[in-house]
Amino acid sequence: MANSFKKNCIVLHENCTTALDSRRVESKIDLSFLDPPFNQDKAYNMWNDNLPPAKYWRWMHEICAKVYALTAEGGAIYFMQREKNTEFVLRCLHDTGWTFQNLIIWKKKTSAIPGSKRFGKHYQIITFATKGKTPRIFHRLRIDPPLPVGYKHARENGMFVTDVWDDIRELTAGYFAGDEALRDGEGNRLHKQQSPTQLLLRIILSSTNPGDVVLDPFAGSGTTLVVAEQLKRRSIGIELDSHNVAVIQNRLAEQRKSDDVSRFFKDYACTPDLETIWGARGLNRKSASSAETDSKQMAFLESNQ
Numbered sequence: 001m002a003n004s005f006k007k008n009c010i011v012l013h014e015n016c017t018t019a020l021d022s023r024r025v026e027s028k029i030d031l032s033f034l035d036p037p038f039n040q041d042k043a044y045n046m047w048n049d050n051l052p053p054a055k056y057w058r059w060m061h062e063i064c065a066k067v068y069a070l071t072a073e074g075g076a077i078y079f080m081q082r083e084k085n086t087e088f089v090l091r092c093l094h095d096t097g098w099t100f101q102n103l104i105i106w107k108k109k110t111s112a113i114p115g116s117k118r119f120g121k122h123y124q125i126i127t128f129a130t131k132g133k134t135p136r137i138f139h140r141l142r143i144d145p146p147l148p149v150g151y152k153h154a155r156e157n158g159m160f161v162t163d164v165w166d167d168i169r170e171l172t173a174g175y176f177a178g179d180e181a182l183r184d185g186e187g188n189r190l191h192k193q194q195s196p197t198q199l200l201l202r203i204i205l206s207s208t209n210p211g212d213v214v215l216d217p218f219a220g221s222g223t224t225l226v227v228a229e230q231l232k233r234r235s236i237g238i239e240l241d242s243h244n245v246a247v248i249q250n251r252l253a254e255q256r257k258s259d260d261v262s263r264f265f266k267d268y269a270c271t272p273d274l275e276t277i278w279g280a281r282g283l284n285r286k287s288a289s290s291a292e293t294d295s296k297q298m299a300f301l302e303s304n305q
């Protein structure tokens with residue numbers, strides 16, 4: 001299948017099960033974001049989202065093992081799933097060699113999914129794990145969310161991001177989807193599982209440095225690549241569906257205002273050395289080190305052609 005390149009991004013129009021072959025992806029991966037189909041009978045063009053559970057988890061196991069083999073020592077994986085599958089995700093990561101770091105609760109700002117026999121469901125899990133005991137990179141980001149009711153004094157210097165993320169809105173179908181959700185001419189969502197750029201921003205900032213390589217084996221609408229590009233990280237996205245590949249290519253070719261993550265810079269303003277972590281330092285001044293990064297990036301792209 002043809003590969004396509006945009007600056008520091010590679011988009012592979014393929015099945016990730018075969019594309020994640022260590023003989024083909026030469027670069028060591030620093031961070032992977034896994035947002036696979038959740039096997040809940042959603043309408044995907046190219047994928048049966050209703051596999052027998054055992055088959056589905058064997059597949060996830062295979063993907064986690066392949067990503068592990070491609071990952072640099074200390075590299076990270078963030079595996080997103082429904083909360084009811086937590087035990088399977090943890091087992092999958094454990095059995096393929098990953099070291100557990102956090103079970104992140106992404107409490108979406110949207111309404112809970114109601115339940116008549118159990119509590120309404122209000123969050124999704126994102127398991128953060130690493131290759132080896134210690135992450136190679138972990139930036140302790142600081143944010144300064146609005147004070148809870150009753151707090152009298154503003155924080156002096158924000159607070160560290162914890163494992164509960166309740167400040168990132170999901171892109172829903174309705175009113176709250178906002179401008180960020182990609183739509184066709186008739187207003188229909190182009191990809192119903194499009195992740196918010198804010199989510200990928202937090203993950204990429206926390207676990208990589210500029211110049212590092214980010215992998216998304218289930219690239220969907222390309223959110224990971226779009227954010228990685230802005231943060232001066234290199235990225236590889238794999239996507240099975242040609243419609244989605246076209247969406248990714250368009251999204252990368254011309255950055256939409258609603259994909260611009262610089263609007264979130266102020267949210268992390270309390271983080272020490274944020275400009276360096278963000279990859280924003282020297283944007284308009286070409287330094288010796290950025291020239292060196294450029295040449296490494298070119299070598300990376302060429303080795304994948």
Ligand SMILES: C[S@@+](CC[C@H](N)C(=O)[O-])C[C@H]1O[C@@H](n2cnc3c(N)ncnc32)[C@H](O)[C@@H]1O
Nearest residue numbers: 015016035037193194195218220221223239240
């Ligand atoms: C949950 S969506 C990912 C959404 C993505 N995070 C975004 O922001 O758009 C999962 C994607 O995986 C793709 N997919 C399913 N099976 C695949 C496979 N075997 N290889 C590569 N992509 C696959 C689907 O077409 C779908 O676009």
